[in-house]
Amino acid sequence: MDDVIIIGAGASGLMCAIEAGKRGRKVRVIDHANKAGKKILMSGGGRCNFTNYTIEAENYISQNPHFCKSALSRYSQWDFLAMVEHYKIPYHERSHGQLFCDCSAKDILNMLLTECRKYKVKIQLNCPVDKLEKTDNGFSLTTSMGELSTQSLVIATGGLSIPKMGATPFGYQVAEQFAMNIIPTKAGLVPLTWQDVDKKQFAGLSGIAIPASVSYKNGYFAENILFTHRGLSGPAILQISSYWQPGETLLINLLPNINIIEWLKNKRQQSLKNNLGTLLAELLPKKLLKALVDQSLLQQSVSNCSDQQIEAVTQQLQQWTIKPNATEGYRTAEVTVGGVDCDEISSKTMASKSIPGLYFIGEVLDVTGWLGGYNFQWAWSSGWCAGQFV
Numbered sequence: 001m002d003d004v005i006i007i008g009a010g011a012s013g014l015m016c017a018i019e020a021g022k023r024g025r026k027v028r029v030i031d032h033a034n035k036a037g038k039k040i041l042m043s044g045g046g047r048c049n050f051t052n053y054t055i056e057a058e059n060y061i062s063q064n065p066h067f068c069k070s071a072l073s074r075y076s077q078w079d080f081l082a083m084v085e086h087y088k089i090p091y092h093e094r095s096h097g098q099l100f101c102d103c104s105a106k107d108i109l110n111m112l113l114t115e116c117r118k119y120k121v122k123i124q125l126n127c128p129v130d131k132l133e134k135t136d137n138g139f140s141l142t143t144s145m146g147e148l149s150t151q152s153l154v155i156a157t158g159g160l161s162i163p164k165m166g167a168t169p170f171g172y173q174v175a176e177q178f179a180m181n182i183i184p185t186k187a188g189l190v191p192l193t194w195q196d197v198d199k200k201q202f203a204g205l206s207g208i209a210i211p212a213s214v215s216y217k218n219g220y221f222a223e224n225i226l227f228t229h230r231g232l233s234g235p236a237i238l239q240i241s242s243y244w245q246p247g248e249t250l251l252i253n254l255l256p257n258i259n260i261i262e263w264l265k266n267k268r269q270q271s272l273k274n275n276l277g278t279l280l281a282e283l284l285p286k287k288l289l290k291a292l293v294d295q296s297l298l299q300q301s302v303s304n305c306s307d308q309q310i311e312a313v314t315q316q317l318q319q320w321t322i323k324p325n326a327t328e329g330y331r332t333a334e335v336t337v338g339g340v341d342c343d344e345i346s347s348k349t350m351a352s353k354s355i356p357g358l359y360f361i362g363e364v365l366d367v368t369g370w371l372g373g374y375n376f377q378w379a380w381s382s383g384w385c386a387g388q389f390v
Helices: 011-022 038-046 067-074 078-088 106-118 170-177 198-203 236-240 261-271 276-278 288-292 307-318 374-387
Strands: 002-009 025-029 048-054 091-093 098-100 120-123 129-134 141-144 146-155 180-188 209-216 219-227 232-234 250-253 320-322 335-340 359-360
Touching: 002 011, 011 025, 011 106, 025 038, 025 146, 025 288, 038 048, 038 359, 048 078, 048 106, 048 374, 067 146, 078 106, 078 374, 098 374, 106 374, 146 170, 170 180, 170 335, 198 288, 219 236, 232 236, 261 276, 276 288, 276 307, 307 320
Parallel strands: 002 025, 002 146, 025 120, 146 359
Antiparallel strands: 048 098, 091 098, 129 141, 141 146, 180 335, 209 219, 209 250, 219 232, 250 320
8 A cells, every 4th residue: 555646747746746755655656648747848848937936826816816825835936946956957037037947848857756766756657547436544546557555645637738748637537526616627828719700800910929918807918929820829818818708808909018199199290201001010010000900091191190090090009809719729728727626625735625635736726827937836836735744
């Protein structure tokens, strides 16, 4: 019998295994995949955006917004960074405090696997679980490699994003088996697709990337957006996608860093002969202007523009409202929004409040981070917390 079985050899599962192993627990990690840490290896374009200099509860989406605070404070970005530096892994900062490996995401995975070996953690891959039951002593598991039993069981199986990497609903099924509540799931950090009518208008803009701000209800992100042949992508769109609900509109400001009314009125005062299209092409790609602004306005000489016309142009560029058709779905989503209801879980131990010995960590929980290393930090923090108690 094992002391601890962790289902899921990803970021949170490996971190939990290390911490439980440090306490002298007999730990086994099992995973249906053929390789540990697949999402670690593919993340950040193979460089792994492993954490962020600034981690706050506000960077996470959850029906229980306070739940993540305890774990993030007890095992912070500085704690993980200390491990990275101990292993002399070179890293660098990109925009918004995002930290990436200089060389390869393999450095992070190798660090975690080395720590697992140090604490005698067994890792069994290609080991799907067929059946799972609560027993008097803990849990029994029927797997492709035979029967296993354990005192403590940790579900670290992630969400539904990127099924080609092996994502399954297994973690949610375990929660449902034990009558635990699930917050409805959806794809997050994912590109948005055009409505048919918009596709005709904007598909030709594919490849254009510009700084913009995107707003939806309480969400606001000012970063690049990218036009694709299918819809909109880029960091600001990925961020807002975790908040957006189907059937709702987004408000996009394509010139967030300029007061376009003042800028155009200033040009008008100079009695410039240029038409609006020529002037605005200093700020935005011509193809984008043609798709968004009335042609009659673009051909209007700036010196003859009325205040009303300037305001109309401003409206079209700085208050562009678009109703996406849908997201691209789990196929390209980086995370899953929703999951096991945090009200069912102890924020101190990550244990189920109703099923003794059962723990949930990482993405399977209803905690979703922003783009920029926040989801990995949640994996490290939640895994570390469970590791202190399993």
